[in-house]
Amino acid sequence: MNKGKTFTRRTMLKGTAIAGAAMAAPTVFTRGAWAQDFRNDPGDSSTVTLGFNVPQTGPYAEEGKDELRAYQLAVKHLNGEGDGGLLNTMKPLSLKGNGILGKKVEYVTGDTQTKSDAARASAKRMIERDGVVMVTGGSSSGVAVAVQSLCQEMGVIFMAGLTHANDTTGKDRRRYGFRHFFNAHMSAAALGPVLEAEMGKERRSYMLTADYNWGWSVEGSMTEVTEKIGWETVNQVRTPLGAGDFSQYITPVLDSGADVLVLIHYGKDMVDSLTQAVQFGLRDKQVNGKDFQVVVPLYSRLMAQGAGKNVAGIYGSTNWHWSLQDEGTQAFVKSFGQEYGFPPSQAAHTCYVQALLYANAVEATGTFYPVEVIKFLEGFEFDGMGNGPTLYRAEDHQCFKPVLVVKGNENPTSQFDLLEVVNEVPTEQITYPHDLYAGDLGPYEV
Amino acid sequence: MDALLLQLLNGLDKGAAYALIALGLTLVFGTLGVVNFAHGALFMLGAFVAVSVNELLTFSKRVKDESVTFFDAYKEQPYLEIWLGDFGSAIIDWSVPIAILAAIPIMLLIGLAMERGLIRHFYKRSHAEQILVTFGLAIVIGEIVKATFGANPIPQSAPEIVSGAAPVGALFGLSEALVYPWWRLVYLFSSLAIIGGVFAFLQFTTYGMVVRAGMADRETVGLLGINIERRFTIVFGIAAIVAGVAGVMYTPILPPDYNLGMNFLVLSFVVVVVGGMGSLPGAVAAGFLLGVVQSFASMGAVKEIVPGIDQIIIYLIAVAILLTRPRGLLGRKGVME
Structure with a gap:
């Protein structure tokens, strides 16, 4: 046997140590120097x-x-x-x-x-x-x-x-x-004064809420603001996202004594539920001697388009129009x-x-x-x-x-003229302290 | 009181959809002995007959929209309106009722093709294999519709004349505030008429009598020289029409998408099992019962006591009924046992 060429445990260990050091070396020297070893760095790519x-x-x-x-x-x-x-x-x-x-x-x-x-x-x-x-x-x-x-x-x-x-x-x-x-807080803060001016201090509201974090958030903010005006919250009912047929949630509204329906739905859900609310005659109703009103806290032109003429006269807020x-x-x-x-x-x-x-x-x-x-x-x-x-x-x-308070346009001048900007609420009115909703941003380096 | 009445009407509405699908399922099961998981797909295809008819009627020309000045905007103007004016608009307005008429021959053809082309090859196979093949068929049909019409729901509207709310309360001398959408009433009564029609057909015609005889004892009827298989094929076609027409009529209530069938199918199977396998009156009764119960479970007062009950009530009832009456409400001994 040729002893000189035997691969011993000792040489194996040495080799491993050298290889390990060599592999570690580039990062040992560059990591601190550039501090930019980050995920998906495009580098020299064009x-x-x-x-x-x-x-x-x-x-x-x-x-x-x-x-x-x-x-x-x-x-x-x-x-x-x-x-x-x-x-x-x-x-x-x-x-x-x-x-x-x-x-x-x-x-x-x-x-x-x-x-x-x-x-x-x-x-x-x-x-x-x-x-x-x-x-x-x-x-x-x-x-x-x-x-x-x-x-x-x-x-x-x-x-x-x-x-x-x-x-x-x-x-x-x-x-x-x-x-x-x-966000929901800003929507409610912007809508509050307009709702008070348009619908008065004595109203009874019924809320239908999309059952996930957004819905809960808007429900909380809207309840706070409307109750501050003096409105009474008759009921808050959570509905599953994407329910399609909301009729079984709308029929109880008719007999609840409420005179405002706050529809906390978005997208297709809002189109479905608002259309169904109108089909059930809510817009033509008189309750407590007042015209029944519908409020959609988060509004959009796309939804207005989907719901067609059902949106006329309905208040809500948007980020931009x-x-x-x-x-x-x-x-x-x-x-x-x-x-x-x-x-x-x-x-x-x-x-x-x-x-x-x-x-x-x-x-x-x-x-x-x-x-x-x-x-x-x-x-x-x-x-x-x-x-x-x-x-x-x-x-x-x-x-x-600034946040926009909008209303479904009753006399649209074009196929896209579906929402009318009622009020451009200044930033000061909707600003809140950053620790009102406590949270932690976490570290810069991950 | 008004609230309960409204909730009852609403439940009957939902129940009508369940009952119509369950009726077809039971008809097919009772005659052909096949558990047809593609039955929901027939409901969905019916809904898409309505979508297709509407698209056909509103085939449009692009015209420049002069009211928008920011950029070049275009409007879609249906050819029917260009050619026929107000009459064209009226035809488009009535697209759902027109689709009902169109759905009858279309669904009959689809049903016959489905039975002759695929399902009849599986009569002699086990129930498990029948379920696999019909479930596969349902998935294929769903994907074809998705590829053709896209994944998003396509809203359809009822004719203008029945789009508002009916003063139900005033009609019956109750509270003025009690109103219910016209189309849902139309839907409810049409469903009752269809269910009545199917029962009358089976009960009072010779054809129906032979079908019932075949359901009871297929072999003997065959020995009497009657081609019972052909009659059962027709029954499959009728079940397809019932599901399809129910689908068309449901579109103004719920905008259809390719998954509509699956959503209803699961519930309809619960309905069939609760009603009793193979029992037509059982299927109808259970359909209405579960619809009404689901509607009442969605009331605020009920949800306050048991949150989320509206989502699970149907399954709870199914469990309770199967524990106390293992054959379902009106199930007979010896069927599917």
Whole structure:
């Protein structure tokens, strides 16, 4: 036997130690120096991928489709195609219309199915398989909260689309999650004075609530505000999401002695329940000597379109509406309208703005490193995006800007003129302390 | 009192849908001995006959919308309105009743094709295999509809004349406030008429008598020289029509999507089991019973005592009835045992 060539335990151990040291060496020397070893770093690639995770099926599918249209338009504008949209009006602006940091923007899409587990699976796939640097989308607070915490765990920024529950930037706020859309608290604060002026102090309300975090949130905020005016809450009934036929929940309203129905449904559910409420004659009813009223705290043009003439005269609130006259709104509506032949919904608007805000933050900081991007967005003040001066509050990642109180238009002048803006409620009136809904953002580094 | 009456009407409405589907299921089971899991798909296909008829009637031309100045907007103007004016609009308004007429021959053809093309090959197989093949068929039909019409519900509206609420209270000398949507009343009474029609057909016609005889003793009827198989095929076609027409009429109440059949199928099986396998009156009675119970369970006062009861009440009742009457309400000895 040739002793010299025997592979002993000792040489084996030495070899392992050297190999181990060699493998560890690059990170030992570079990790601290660059501090930018982050997930899905596009590096030298000439493209960067964003993940658009929207409901393409389920009760919020119509909103989801419009969100996707907005994202596709945003990608066009970021890459310097089309008329540039809000890139022409946004202030301050770092974007140059040549992609993000010179990289062409590409995207992948996913279907959340309006279900938290499907949304998480879809977001995870985007992050792990498609290598996206940012996930964005909606439209359900259940989904937003679930995806937001996944993104926090995985160290990828989540720019929430349409999500209206207080939880998203309240108890479930996350360092990696940002919300441009308004929330239930702001809706109630904006609606309160208008409801008091239009319907008086003595009303009895009946609430039908979508049974998940968004519904509970709006129910809580609306109850607080209406009871402060002097209204009495007759009943609060929770209904399953996507029930389709709400008639068995509407019939008890007729005989409850209530004279206001607060319909805390969204998307297709709202179209179904409002249509059924009107079929049951609620709008023509007189109770306690007053006209029966319906309030839809979160309104949208898409829903108004679905419910047709049933929305006439019904009050609610929105984050934004295409008929606003400011420069940003007009630029966006023109751009979106030319592309698709109809005006954008509020869901489309918030999603488009979120995509631009993320891209702008990356461009301004000069890196895709999420920690730097987060620090830039925290406390960021901007204008020219359709809502007037807006602040991204650092403490809870919630945007603060005026809120619109709207009413179903009784005399529409065009097929899209379905909602009439009754009041543009100033930011001061809807602002609340960041610790009103206690939550913890979590760490920057994950 | 008014609330209870409304809830009762509402429950009868829901029950009518369950009863119509369960009736067809029981007919097929009683005659052909097949547990047809594709029966819900027939209800859904009926609903999509309504969608197709509506799309056909509203086939549109794109015209520029001058009222929008921000950008180039377009409106869809149906050709029927362009050619026939108000009469065209009226035809479109009546698309659901027109779809009911269209659904009768279409559903008959679909039913016959389904029975002759697939299901008859499985008569001699075990129930498990029949369930597998019909369930598979239901999935295939659902996916075809999804691929053709998309995954989202497509709302249909009842004719303008029956789209409002009927002053039920005033009609019966009760409270003025008591109203109920016209279309739901139309739906309820039409369902009762269809159920009555099916029973009358079986009870008072020679054809029906032979079918009933075949249900009781297939072999003897065959020995008498009657082609009972052909009659049973027709019965399958009738069951398909009943499910399809129920589907069409349900569209103004609930916008249909490809999954509609599955949602109703599960409930309908519960209805059949509660009513008693193979018993037609049992299926109808259980359909209405469960509809009404589900409706009452959704009342605020009830939900306050047991939260979420509206979601599970039907299954609770099924458990209770099967524990006390294992053959179901009107089930006979020797059927499916």
